[in-house]
Amino acid sequence: MSRSPIARALPALLLAAVILVAWESYVRAAEVRPQVLPAPSRVLTEGWAFRDLIWSHVVPTLAETAIGFSLAILVGTAAAVGIDFSMTVRRALYPVLVASQAIPVVAVAPLLVLWFGFGIVPKALVVALVTFFPITVGWVDGFAATERAASNLLRSMGASRWQVFRLVRVPGALPSFFSGLRIAITYAVVGAIFAEYVGAKRGLGIFMQLQQNAFRTDLVMAAVAVTAVISVALFLATYAVERAAIPWHAAARAARSGSATNGNAR
Amino acid sequence: MTLPARLEVSGIEKRFVEDGRTVDVLQDIAIEARAGEFVSVIGPSGCGKSTLFNIIAGLEAADTGTVRVDGAAANGHVEAFAYMPQQDLLFPWRRVLDNTTLGLEIQGVPREEARARAGALFARFGLDGFERAYPHTLSGGMRQRAALLRTVVQERPILLLDEPFGALDALTRMEMQEWLAGMSTEFGWTVLLVTHDVREAVLLSDRVVVLSPRPASVAATIDVPLPRPRRLDDFAAPAFVAVETAVMRALRAGIRSGHA
Numbered sequence: 001m002s003r004s005p006i007a008r009a010l011p012a013l014l015l016a017a018v019i020l021v022a023w024e025s026y027v028r029a030a031e032v033r034p035q036v037l038p039a040p041s042r043v044l045t046e047g048w049a050f051r052d053l054i055w056s057h058v059v060p061t062l063a064e065t066a067i068g069f070s071l072a073i074l075v076g077t078a079a080a081v082g083i084d085f086s087m088t089v090r091r092a093l094y095p096v097l098v099a100s101q102a103i104p105v106v107a108v109a110p111l112l113v114l115w116f117g118f119g120i121v122p123k124a125l126v127v128a129l130v131t132f133f134p135i136t137v138g139w140v141d142g143f144a145a146t147e148r149a150a151s152n153l154l155r156s157m158g159a160s161r162w163q164v165f166r167l168v169r170v171p172g173a174l175p176s177f178f179s180g181l182r183i184a185i186t187y188a189v190v191g192a193i194f195a196e197y198v199g200a201k202r203g204l205g206i207f208m209q210l211q212q213n214a215f216r217t218d219l220v221m222a223a224v225a226v227t228a229v230i231s232v233a234l235f236l237a238t239y240a241v242e243r244a245a246i247p248w249h250a251a252a253r254a255a256r257s258g259s260a261t262n263g264n265a266r
Numbered sequence: 267m268t269l270p271a272r273l274e275v276s277g278i279e280k281r282f283v284e285d286g287r288t289v290d291v292l293q294d295i296a297i298e299a300r301a302g303e304f305v306s307v308i309g310p311s312g313c314g315k316s317t318l319f320n321i322i323a324g325l326e327a328a329d330t331g332t333v334r335v336d337g338a339a340a341n342g343h344v345e346a347f348a349y350m351p352q353q354d355l356l357f358p359w360r361r362v363l364d365n366t367t368l369g370l371e372i373q374g375v376p377r378e379e380a381r382a383r384a385g386a387l388f389a390r391f392g393l394d395g396f397e398r399a400y401p402h403t404l405s406g407g408m409r410q411r412a413a414l415l416r417t418v419v420q421e422r423p424i425l426l427l428d429e430p431f432g433a434l435d436a437l438t439r440m441e442m443q444e445w446l447a448g449m450s451t452e453f454g455w456t457v458l459l460v461t462h463d464v465r466e467a468v469l470l471s472d473r474v475v476v477l478s479p480r481p482a483s484v485a486a487t488i489d490v491p492l493p494r495p496r497r498l499d500d501f502a503a504p505a506f507v508a509v510e511t512a513v514m515r516a517l518r519a520g521i522r523s524g525h526a
Binding site: 147149150152153154155158159163168171172174246248249251252255256 | 347372401
């Protein structure tokens, strides 16, 4: 590993800086009204001035995201296990799961509010709906990638089907599960905010809607920035969890790519 | 009265149906190994050696034929055999020690006891100090020794080794062959080895079973009348060369008649 994480993040940071500077210069030069397009500096200062208010809306959004995403992990994992164990379940469930991803959230979110009220339940359900599928697919593909030879080895040792599942299929599928988890988590916060748009007392979604109606575009953008920061933080957190949960994976991967570049040193 | 053979395989037949056509894979295979004997099965690539092994190991069913262990029917019984597949299949998420205890864990041996039993063999398998390492840090030869340790620690009556050194470089392979020759003699293992390496078969075995190309049948069974364990230096001995030539001839005769 020759370069530090900061050095690797440098191009992305530079690009972001260039965009912000261009945006700021344009708004100042063209004297655009802040209701139409506020300068980044204004978004920052106004966002900071209203930090307590924004934070009070961040907390419920985070709660919905956490509950919905936990639900997605539970349901997504249960569906994947069912699909792996039974061909009948696979044939019955997989098409339904795929179809569920074709449901426009725009259409179903108001219905969920109608059924479950303005509380946390419909938001958590929307988050779960938009995030469980990559989790299921991650598991299912991971299970399917188990080598037949590995299953045979365990069977030769007298392993039951459950033991083969627990000892080979699950640990072997974990890297694929984490890939699915990473895709899923990028939808999670946006899902919660969308559900709040439809009807909520608190939350970043309703905050954005209120500020939009008040023509406080700067505060809308401040909320968007906060959303982006949360999403990126959650995305990076999956790497941390992955490293803690399956330390062998990164090490084995590094060893493989290392031997590819160094030749066969052994 | 003579004791029944440790392993007696007879009349094994296997057919597959591919695209509506029936393909014969194994025809009337018979193999015998007494306790402590090392028997190699050699044949051209794709002749069905691995299918035969899966049948003996109890992982696949034969169409006809019997597998007997110490005289008792053992078709489909996995308990009599410790099986080592072609790839080492060490799991990257388990430390080397925990990879070697896998079979014991499945048998329900308590973890501490399993670790003690496997750990006691580490020095003899040249893996001393690597108990807590992950498999990716091991060399190819060490990985194969760890896989063999995982196999023998199950203490089953018969070891089935399916081309265990096929993936190794030539130099490591020769070292491993000589090492296995010593270990199998010292521990008195009963071994059935699948290989397509004539020299490996002759170096290690009391007897070499030569299979014909697909559909595989036993083309010849050749005894190796040399004391075990043998060393790489023995390659040059006239008796060794004679057996090697006989096995080679049987293999080539099988291939010729197979193509005729």
